[in-house]
Amino acid sequence: MTVPSRLRTALLILCAILCTASTPAQPSPAPTSYRVPAEKLPTYVGAYRFDDSPYYPLSISLIDGKLFAESQRMPRQELAPSAPDTFVPASGSHPFILKFTLSADGKISGLTRIAPDKSTHPAQKVDSEPQTFIKPEFARQEVMIPVRDGIKLHAIILVPKDATAALPILMQRTPYGVDESTSDSVNSRFPELVHDHYIFVFEDIRGRYESEGTFVMSRAMVDHTNPKLVDESTDTYDTVAWLVKNIPNNNGRVGVFGISYPGFLAQAAGIDPHPAVKAISPQAPMIDVWMGDDFFHNGAFRQTYGHDYTLGMESSKENAFGKLDEDAYDFFLKAGSFAAAAKQTGVDKLPTGIGFLKNPAYDDFWRSRGVEWHLDKVAVPTLLVGGFWDQEDMYGPQEAYALLEPHDSNRENFLVLGPWNHGQWGGSSNHLGDIYFGEATTDDYRVRYEAPFFNRYLHDQGSFTLRDTATFETGSNKWKQYSHWPPPEAKSENLYLFPDGALGFADPARAMLPPMTGAQVAAMTGNTNKNYTEYVSDPANPIPYRHRPIQATYAEGSHWYTWMVEDQRTLLAGRHDFASWSSKVLEHDVTIAGDVIADLFASTSGTDADWVVKLIDEYPATPATTTSPLGDQPTADTTPSYQLIINAEIFRGRYRTSFDHPSAIPANQIEEYKWSLHAADHTFIKGHKIVVQVQSTWFPLYDRNPQTFVPNIMVAAPSDFHPATQRIYANSHLILPVLP
Numbered sequence: 163m164t165v166p167s168r169l170r171t172a173l174l175i176l177c178a179i180l181c182t183a184s185t186p187a188q189p190s191p192a193p194t195s196y197r198v199p200a201e202k203l204p205t206y207v208g209a210y211r212f213d214d215s216p217y218y219p220l221s222i223s224l225i226d227g228k229l230f231a232e233s234q235r236m237p238r239q240e241l242a243p244s245a246p247d248t249f250v251p252a253s254g255s256h257p258f259i260l261k262f263t264l265s266a267d268g269k270i271s272g273l274t275r276i277a278p279d280k281s282t283h284p285a286q287k288v289d290s291e292p293q294t295f296i297k298p299e300f301a302r303q304e305v306m307i308p309v310r311d312g313i314k315l316h317a318i319i320l321v322p323k324d325a326t327a328a329l330p331i332l333m334q335r336t337p338y339g340v341d342e343s344t345s346d347s348v349n350s351r352f353p354e355l356v357h358d359h360y361i362f363v364f365e366d367i368r369g370r371y372e373s374e375g376t377f378v379m380s381r382a383m384v385d386h387t388n389p390k391l392v393d394e395s396t397d398t399y400d401t402v403a404w405l406v407k408n409i410p411n412n413n414g415r416v417g418v419f420g421i422s423y424p425g426f427l428a429q430a431a432g433i434d435p436h437p438a439v440k441a442i443s444p445q446a447p448m449i450d451v452w453m454g455d456d457f458f459h460n461g462a463f464r465q466t467y468g469h470d471y472t473l474g475m476e477s478s479k480e481n482a483f484g485k486l487d488e489d490a491y492d493f494f495l496k497a498g499s500f501a502a503a504a505k506q507t508g509v510d511k512l513p514t515g516i517g518f519l520k521n522p523a524y525d526d527f528w529r530s531r532g533v534e535w536h537l538d539k540v541a542v543p544t545l546l547v548g549g550f551w552d553q554e555d556m557y558g559p560q561e562a563y564a565l566l567e568p569h570d571s572n573r574e575n576f577l578v579l580g581p582w583n584h585g586q587w588g589g590s591s592n593h594l595g596d597i598y599f600g601e602a603t604t605d606d607y608r609v610r611y612e613a614p615f616f617n618r619y620l621h622d623q624g625s626f627t628l629r630d631t632a633t634f635e636t637g638s639n640k641w642k643q644y645s646h647w648p649p650p651e652a653k654s655e656n657l658y659l660f661p662d663g664a665l666g667f668a669d670p671a672r673a674m675l676p677p678m679t680g681a682q683v684a685a686m687t688g689n690t691n692k693n694y695t696e697y698v699s700d701p702a703n704p705i706p707y708r709h710r711p712i713q714a715t716y717a718e719g720s721h722w723y724t725w726m727v728e729d730q731r732t733l734l735a736g737r738h739d740f741a742s743w744s745s746k747v748l749e750h751d752v753t754i755a756g757d758v759i760a761d762l763f764a765s766t767s768g769t770d771a772d773w774v775v776k777l778i779d780e781y782p783a784t785p786a787t788t789t790s791p792l793g794d795q796p797t798a799d800t801t802p803s804y805q806l807i808i809n810a811e812i813f814r815g816r817y818r819t820s821f822d823h824p825s826a827i828p829a830n831q832i833e834e835y836k837w838s839l840h841a842a843d844h845t846f847i848k849g850h851k852i853v854v855q856v857q858s859t860w861f862p863l864y865d866r867n868p869q870t871f872v873p874n875i876m877v878a879a880p881s882d883f884h885p886a887t888q889r890i891y892a893n894s895h896l897i898l899p900v901l902p
């Protein structure tokens with residue numbers, strides 16, 4: 163196990179580091195003895211705008227004969243040459259390579275920034291003058307804040323030195339450490355909020371880093387009428403009371419925001435809030451780690467995440483995320499069960515590890531940790547934010563919005579959904595993995611929604627014009643606004659999975675897809691000899707959820723952040739243990755906006771089964787028109803077709819009638835399984851195909867279902883695992899929210 167620095171791990175978890183924002187502490191590529199003639203240095207000077215994050219150009223300046231790089235989101239750093247027209251930071255903790263590009267006349271026309279993960283980010287030279295930046299200085303104070311049970315919580319307070327009026331407070335509470343909060347870090351992480359003038363507060367939660375007390379993972383909510391009990395809401399309440407009393411010149415208003423665990427803490431801040439809390443923004447909050455966030459989805463156990471996160475958070479008071487010495491696929495397959503894997507690494511002795519092993523079903527252990535049971539009023543204006551490809555907490559923001567919406571008589575419950583992975587909107591990017599969206603949607607979000615939201619509720623200023631929901635419609639790549647989510651204008655359409663591998667809407671008159679054949683109609687009505695599609699699922703050879711090798715979740719170079727957009731065509735190539743249905747080539751665009759529901763009628767020859775349903779956009783093969791970003795390596799002749807997951811979710815069959823009382827599935831009997839694949843706002847473009855896949859393993863992210871009912875899958879013995887024949891019957895369908 164390696165223990166990375168706390169900032170690095172926190173940022174890895176938030177994922178913002180993948181972009182041009184602050185980057186993790188890593189050794190910089192060593193500058194060499196390469197020299198650039200002094201007269202050449204001025205040719206590099208200027209402002210460079212990145213294709214994938216145009217909001218924040220990089221500035222190259224020459225000061226006292228030395229070259230420096232700086233952006234609004236990156237502190238100024240001296241550059242050292244490492245090869246012709248190539249520079250690296252002379253020192254420090256922000257590693258990158260800058261390779262300048264030349265136009266035909268030999269002049270510097272742009273550069274490519276090569277990140278530590280080897281991703282390349284081309285930029286055009288847009289000005290021959292360097293840009294200047296406004297980066298306010300903050301006075302930094304470190305405090306211990308007493309809460310109601312006598313415990314003291316550690317916090318950093320940053321007050322703008324140039325403040326001329328009383329300012330509101332913006333607070334983040336976190337389990338990931340706050341010591342590295344400085345003027346530089348807020349200028350890098352929150353440029354739009356810094357611009358709008360806030361006092362920033364960062365607090366270590368109970369039991370983490372320098373705060374006293376005991377850390378409890380997703381601490382359960384207590385009865386707030388009992389003044390002796392504490393939870394994350396009461397700790398926030400007491401902290402806010404202390405802050406508004408003790409920070410000079412604050413305006414008595416507090417906003418709480420954060421992504422993921424800090425998002426859960428922001429959500430908790432809005433439950434029985436202190437009166438000074440005037441706005442919260444829970445971003446990718448986990449609100450129920452069993453139902454649909456980090457640790458289980460519909461009862462299927464997310465063993466790699468549960469394992470790695472528990473080890474990272476509970477084996478030390480500080481982050482201790484590690485790496486595995488082998489492919490996680492091999493490690494968990496060889497171990498056989500989660501109990502056996504956890505025993506090898508010591509996770510079986512940690513509180514949450516014990517929780518997994520003893521409480522596989524949705525009992526009080528998990529229910530008490532569900533914030534969702536407390537979301538029965540919009541106590542303060544709330545901006546929920548989520549990503550369509552959030553690999554950790556996709557359920558939380560969507561479900562929290564849906565639970566609050568019926569109580570939103572003042573219209574203060576807002577939702578923004580974008581084309582992002584977990585927390586990606588904190589950085590600057592116009593793409594996720596290989597999928598490009600045409601604009602820096604991350605910066606769009608912060609500039610158009612996040613900053614105006616806090617400006618309105620904490621400063622009474624600016625124009626926050628969001629009526630209710632903003633989403634980025636993928637495929638067509640444009641921002642949309644709706645009066646409610648899911649949009650009332652979308653109509654539910656059943657998309658049937660026919661036994662001959664075709665997909666079709668029930669009503670051919672809609673002509674959204676080419677009309678059904680007679681055989682398809684016969685299959686749908688059961689008037690055929692074979693009205694099902696079948697495959698054999700073998701737990702001894704489970705389908706990988708991403709291309710191998712599979713690194714530990716937050717290990718160096720891990721592909722965890724983009725697995726949801728990996729090409730399903732190459733991932734499943736050569737396999738026969740799944741079923742697939744495809745539309746014909748679309749004759750016109752089909753747009754869906756709302757929740758996608760799977761409604762399977764299925765049987766298994768075993769007595770338990772997992773069902774994974776994926777709704778896929780199949781891009782056609784296209785001739786290559788581009789060269790690589792470095793401009794010196796031509797790409798292949800054609801881009802092969804690409805299968806992009808739009809929605810995907812798992813359901814563990816034993817929970818089909820109850821999440822707290824699992825039961826065996828009667829072998830070879832048709833049962834109905836119905837569950838949500840969550841939100842999409844996506845256009846399947848004319849010329850593409852709609853594809854649906856069903857499979858029964860998604861490994862090692864999800865533990866293997868033995869396919870024979872056992873009381874506790876966590877401790878299943880090798881002899882419990884059996885291949886099973888799975889049948890998907892013709893009346894199975896997806897319910898799609900189709901926009902007219």
Ligand code: PG9
Binds near residue numbers: 380426448451456555
């Ligand atoms: N997804 C992380 C997490 C949150 C809450 C519980 C468990 C894990 C996180 O990124 O903070």
